[in-house]
Amino acid sequence: MKHLTEEQLKEIKELLVNMRERLLESAQEQIRDPSNVTFEGGDEIDRADLEEERYLTFRIKGREAKLIHKIDYALMKIESGTYGVCENCGAEIPFERLKARPVTTMCFECKELEEEHEND
Template identity: 35%
Template sequence: MARKDALKRLYNQLVSQRAALRQSLSEEIGLTGESAAGSSDPVDAAYDDSERELNSQLAALEGRELVRIEAALTAMREGRYGVCEGCGKAIPIARLQVLPYTSSCVDCQRTVEGRRRAGQADADWESAWEHGARQRDQELSVRELDMQ
């Protein structure tokens, strides 16, 4: 019964984290779009640009966390929560309390991380796509922009 009670508490924790992340993302998306319109000071413009970039990166990080939380809540509804995707064993409650949206036990996570260090892990296509997008953004010249 203790595991069931702990899972109920984790469910409530995940729901509250999800709500907080949604609120935070909503605010950050609003901040990312703001600019110092009409500011002629290049220092202010550079500061605003760096602040928007920081907000954008934070929003991306929180977005990935929100996806993991949604996956954990879906697993709870389907009865798969707390079971390691690697070995099929129950993930200890202590690990779930620390990282409630994890889908692997410590041993399987170590194995995955060991493969990553050895260069044997599956490609992280999301990171590769984000890197490619950043590279394309950096390669864009002012002449390519249709400014009037």
């Protein structure tokens, strides 16, 4: 983390904490949403529409849970002094990349290679 200044780390930590708070607030709103109550009445099409909406909501919530995990991991790495170093090659991840994607664990080159292999 020698390549990141205290100010840069503070800025990224604030980004991560704000992202986490927004995700948790969204989850709380979803829990309080009256459309989450059991559906009574209606025809099969209405029930099918509701089930599809619930399925999509659960998929979104699953993604949000994964993102919260990544945020927590990034915050832990900041605290332990290992944030901003590529977990694949050990290179320093530039501040600009970390600011754009604060949960990243790889430098741009390693991430590109990973995506190329996924598309093979």
